[in-house]
Amino acid sequence: LTDYQTEFDKRPAYDCIEHIERKYSAHGGVMARASFSLCDWNILTAGIEYKHNKFNQDDNYLLETRYAESGGKQEYRSVYGQDELFFADKKLLLTIGLRGDWWKSYDGGCSDTNPSGSVAPYDDSYNSKNYSSLNPKIGVVYHITDRTSIRSSAGKGFQAPNVFEMYRSFQRGNKFYLGNPELKSEKLVSYELGADHLFGDEILTRVTFYDSYGDDFIGNRLSTGTTYQVDNFTKVRMRGIEAELNYRIARR
Numbered sequence: 024l025t026d027y028q029t030e031f032d033k034r035p036a037y038d039c040i041e042h043i044e045r046k047y048s049a050h051g052g053v054m055a056r057a058s059f060s061l062c063d064w065n066i067l068t069a070g071i072e073y074k075h076n077k078f079n080q081d082d083n084y085l086l087e088t089r090y091a092e093s094g095g096k097q098e099y100r101s102v103y104g105q106d107e108l109f110f111a112d113k114k115l116l117l118t119i120g121l122r123g124d125w126w127k128s129y130d131g132g133c134s135d136t137n138p139s140g141s142v143a144p145y146d147d148s149y150n151s152k153n154y155s156s157l158n159p160k161i162g163v164v165y166h167i168t169d170r171t172s173i174r175s176s177a178g179k180g181f182q183a184p185n186v187f188e189m190y191r192s193f194q195r196g197n198k199f200y201l202g203n204p205e206l207k208s209e210k211l212v213s214y215e216l217g218a219d220h221l222f223g224d225e226i227l228t229r230v231t232f233y234d235s236y237g238d239d240f241i242g243n244r245l246s247t248g249t250t251y252q253v254d255n256f257t258k259v260r261m262r263g264i265e266a267e268l269n270y271r272i273a274r275r
Contacts, residue, residue: 041086044193048078052099064109074099077130078186082193088137093202095131095149095190099124099183118162118176126154126183131190131204142199142250149190149204156181156208170221180211184241188253200243201252207239209255229267236260 056070079094103122110117129151136144160178167173184206192201217231237259244254 042082042084042089044080044082046078046080048076050074050076064113066107068105068107070103072099072101072103076186078191080191080193084137089135091133091135091138091193093133093190093192095186096129097183097186098127098129101125114166116164118160118164120160120178122158122160124154124156124158124181124183126208128152128154128183128186128189128204131186133190133192133202135192138194138199139197152189152204154181154183154208156210171219173216173218175214175216177214178212180209180213182209182211184208184253188241197249199250201246201250203253206241206253207255209240210238212236225271227269229265229269231265231267232263233265234260234262 052072052074054070054072056068058066058068060066075096075098077094077096080092082089082091084090101122101124103120105118105120108117108119109115131151132146132148134146135142138144158179158181160176162174162176162178164172164174184203188202189204189206190202192199194200213233213235215231215233217229219227219229221227238257239255240259241253242256243251244256246252
């Protein structure tokens with residue numbers, strides 16, 4: 024036991040620093056949203072959103088003549104609208120939404136002057152890539168009583184690959200991790216059915232069944248014995264049941 028504690032209490036000692044890795048990233052954006060009550064049974068919401076992301080990474084190897092670098096930029100624009108319609112003395116709520124997304128990835132590239140293993144030196148610059156998607160959603164909520172409601176929804180989703188997944192390449196030990204500038208955007212169609220019930224004034228319970236179908240989900244794929252590359256997977260299905268219990272301890 025004494026030997027075990029002594030071994031693991033020691034601070035690790037390093038003879039040298041193999042390389043210095045620096046990452047630089049910047050993220051910024053702006054969004055605006057407004058809601059309008061057109062009448063007692065209709066509320067309209069509209070909004071816009073803009074984001075800009077960029078990153079750069081450099082690896083300076085100290086034990087060999089080697090320098091690696093990767094980086095890129097991305098812009099994102101979105102316009103969306105939502106209409107809420109109330110019926111049956113506001114017991115029934117119908118929500119219809121539509122969202123348009125536009126992404127642009129550009130100024131991407133990566134290089135390595137002396138990669139180890141079987142990877143040859145490279146200095147790659149990539150063409151800009153554009154993504155766009157129009158995503159509808161519809162939802163219905165019906166209040167059976169003041170304390171019990173049922174709900175359902177269906178919608179389409181979209182997610183473009185980020186700059187790290189597209190352009191970042193690096194090495195850990197003898198493993199290479201490569202980005203993929205040819206990635207497709209992730210697409211998802213989802214359905215939900217659920218119920219809510221309020222016990223007293225403090226306990227809210229929620230149960231939801233969901234079923235989602237995805238295409239081109241993004242993950243890491245082993246391409247050779249020591250090289251991983253970000254890639255699209257063909258089909259993904261996710262389904263399950265969620266249960267939630269909220270308890271309010273005290274009132275304000």
